[in-house]
Amino acid sequence: xxxxxxxxxxxxxxxxxxxxxxxxxxxxxxxxxxxxxxxxxxxxxxxxxxxxxxxxxxxxxxxxxxxxxxxxxxxxxxxxxxxxxxxxxxxxxxxxxxxxxxxxxxxxxxxxxxxxxxxxxxxxxxxxxxxxxxxxxxxxxxxxxxxxxxxxxxxxxxxxxxxxxxxxxxxxxxxxxxxxxxxxxxxxxxxxxxxxxxxxxxxxxxxxxxxxxx
Numbered sequence: 370x371x372x373x374x375x376x377x378x379x380x381x382x383x384x385x386x387x388x389x390x391x392x393x394x395x396x397x398x399x400x401x402x403x404x405x406x407x408x409x410x411x412x413x414x415x416x417x418x419x420x421x422x423x424x425x426x427x428x429x430x431x432x433x434x435x436x437x438x439x440x441x442x443x444x445x446x447x448x449x450x451x452x453x454x455x456x457x458x459x460x461x462x463x464x465x466x467x468x469x470x471x472x473x474x475x476x477x478x479x480x481x482x483x484x485x486x487x488x489x490x491x492x493x494x495x496x497x498x499x500x501x502x503x504x505x506x507x508x509x510x511x512x513x514x515x516x517x518x519x520x521x522x523x524x525x526x527x528x529x530x531x532x533x534x535x536x537x538x539x540x541x542x543x544x545x546x547x548x549x550x551x552x553x554x555x556x557x558x559x560x561x562x563x564x565x566x567x568x569x570x571x572x573x574x575x576x577x578x579x580x581x582x583x
Contacts, residue, residue, distance in 0.1 A: 459522075
């Protein structure tokens with residue numbers, strides 16, 4: 370498994386008003402560096418698009434330069450995790466440190482990602498989140514929308530790093546990723562079963578041959 374990271378609302382120019390996700394770029398940068406350090410094939414989609422000019426997470430932006438770059442990165446790196454980073458004001462999502470917004474079809478994957486990480490809250494997302502919706506049923510793509518709290522009193526920079534490490538370890542518990550590990554384990558089980566069937570078949574043939582000789 371590889372990974373593609375995008376933070377569609379992360380470009381900020383005016384911090385006096387909240388017209389962007391103020392901590393999404395930081396979270397995306399941290400996660401990108403962690404995955405690189407683990408030897409994961411990870412692509413980061415950068416942009417300088419203001420949300421007020423074009424909301425990259427909505428359907429009308431699907432054919433924009435940034436969304437086309439995302440499509441190209443995903444197409445070239447399957448199977449892949451699509452990691453979409455956002456951030457939210459202090460008390461949204463119950464004041465959690467991190468919230469994963471999952472569409473109903475992706476609930477199982479979101480629960481698996483959050484398992485064992487107490488700081489993560491799960492919440493049902495919206496089909497208006499077009500990046501998630503576009504790649505929801507793509508073969509070889511597992512999309513996640515990860516929201517982080519912008520308030521550093523709620524979650525310090527050090528805590529953000531720790532939690533990004535936890536998420537990275539859940540996605541890639543071993544080199545190649547959890548999904549790939551399961552895939553190869555399944556192959557191993559099939560091979561073992563095939564060997565067992567062949568062994569039983571040979572044993573039955575031997576018994577049959579002995580019966581004929583007697």
